[in-house]
């Protein structure tokens with residue numbers, strides 16, 4: 821975890837030109853703003869700023885879901901302007917938005933959870949890559965990866981030598 825001081829002390833000259841950053845630079849707060857954020861950049865910074873700095877401020881999913889995340893964020897803001905984000909990632913092909921309300925009112929808590937649930941379920945119909953309509957899919961790897969991906973993006977992944985996805989079908993009982 822800690823930088824090895826003996827190792828890093830010798831080559832300060834190499835990075836010297838890039839080390840001075842504006843104090844307001846979000847990077848200094850440990851944020852990893854996605855390179856592909858595009859028009860969503862400001863909104864994603866606002867969301868990342870809600871993650872406590874030591875928790876790791878990044879979004880672990882592809883750009884097709886950014887609009888989903890931002891829409892959910894706006895609904896949560898209406899409910900609780902001070903809500904906190906813990907982690908945002910893809911798991912088993914679905915969005916996971918870990919967040920907590922600062923308001924202890926059980927009605928607010930319930931509504932907060934319901935909003936997150938709806939967005940997470942909805943993510944399983946939105947291509948994580950491009951944001952178009954998609955299906956939960958599974959790769960043909962020995963250890964299959966799940967991803968909600970549209971036919972075009974799945975074809976592009978296979979053509980580029982990446983994972984090969986096919987729509988996931990619930991196994992019969």
Ligand SMILES: [Zn+2]
Nearest residue numbers: 947950970973
């Ligand atoms: Zn797609």
